[in-house]
Amino acid sequence: GEDVEQSLFLSVREGDSSVINCTYTDSSSTYLYWYKQEPGAGLQLLTYIFSNMDMKQDQRLTVLLNKKDKHLSLRIADTQTGDSAIYFCAESFDSWGKLQFGAGTQVVVTP
Amino acid sequence: EAQVTQNPRYLITVTGKKLTVTCSQNMNHEYMSWYRQDPGLGLRQIYYSMNVEVTDKGDVPEGYKVSRKEKRNFPLILESPSPNQTSLYFCASSTGSSYGYTFGSGTRLTVV
Numbered sequence: 001g002e003d004v005e006q007s008l009f010l011s012v013r014e015g016d017s018s019v020i021n022c023t024y025t026d027s028s029s030t031y032l033y034w035y036k037q038e039p040g041a042g043l044q045l046l047t048y049i050f051s052n053m054d055m056k057q058d059q060r061l062t063v064l065l066n067k068k069d070k071h072l073s074l075r076i077a078d079t080q081t082g083d084s085a086i087y088f089c090a091e092s093f094d095s096w097g098k099l100q101f102g103a104g105t106q107v108v109v110t111p
Numbered sequence: 112e113a114q115v116t117q118n119p120r121y122l123i124t125v126t127g128k129k130l131t132v133t134c135s136q137n138m139n140h141e142y143m144s145w146y147r148q149d150p151g152l153g154l155r156q157i158y159y160s161m162n163v164e165v166t167d168k169g170d171v172p173e174g175y176k177v178s179r180k181e182k183r184n185f186p187l188i189l190e191s192p193s194p195n196q197t198s199l200y201f202c203a204s205s206t207g208s209s210y211g212y213t214f215g216s217g218t219r220l221t222v223v
Contacts, residue, residue: 004153033211042115042201042214043154088153092211098144098169099212101153 004091006102013110018076020105022089025070029091032065033099034074037086046074046087084109113138115215117202123221124192132187132218134202142205143185144169144212145177147198154201160185192222 004024012018024032030051035043049056049063049072056063062075072089086104115136124130136143144159146169156169160179174196176188185204189196199219203212 008151031211035214040216042216043203043212044214045211048211090154090211098156098159099146099154101146101155103151103153 004089004100004102006087006089006105008103008105010105010107011110012079012107014079014081016079018074018079018083018107018109020074020076020087020089020107022072022074022102023070024072024089024091024100026091026093026100027067027070029093029100031092032063032072033090033092034061034063035088035090035101037088037104039085043088079107079109081109081111083107113213115202115204115213117200117215117218119218120216121219123223125223126193127191130189130192130220132189132200132202132220134185134187134215135183136185136202136204136213137183138204138206138213139182140204140206140213141182142207142212143179144203144205145175145185145187146201146203147171148201148217149198157187157200192220194222196220197222 006022033048034046060077064073088104090099090101118133145157146154148154158177160166202215205212
């Protein structure tokens with residue numbers, strides 16, 4: 001089966017940029033997503049990118065996709081304490097079927 | 112407000128006692144899915160449904176059942192729960208667009 005891998009923990013100072021990395025194994029994935037999970041809450045879709053794109057920017061979020069290396073990253077500019085959460089990357093072959101999730105990266109923002 | 116509603120939020124039960132976790136969405140989404148979340152494993156799909164009366168297995172379907180008799184509801188049934196089903200469960204729905212799934216707030220199940 002497919003595997004999506006992420007580092008488990010990231011500590012960042014408030015105001016700095018955060019970069020969360022993800023690698024996936026299935027080159028036929030069509031959609032790649034970043035979800036955010038705050039304590040006690042469900043998953044909130046942050047952003048997504050199609051496999052035919054290299055980069056997507058949405059306010060403080062920048063997603064970079066390197067299809068050759070099967071590497072996806074999420075950069076959060078000017079990280080705030082409200083960005084402390086678990087971030088999941090996920091891949092899918094279609095927009096409605098199975099999402100293959102990574103284990104999640106716990107991001108802790110320190111003052 | 113557009114949302115996916117799961118009930119209950121928390122449940123403690125004993126081994127072998129049948130239980131149902133309900134899931135309802137008010138967005139007229141065709142696609143619905145159940146996931147379980149375990150530490151270090153991320154989320155794994157249990158079952159999904161493409162429409163009324165159409166369901167299929169995900170990665171970890173053993174010990175679970177689902178039904179989709181109405182478009183808005185997608186209950187998860189544990190006929191004989193066991194301790195290894197202790198987990199955080201999420202229901203999600205999708206319109207099939209690039210926005211992917213909308214998730215419920217989760218149900219934390221403990222089986223003793």
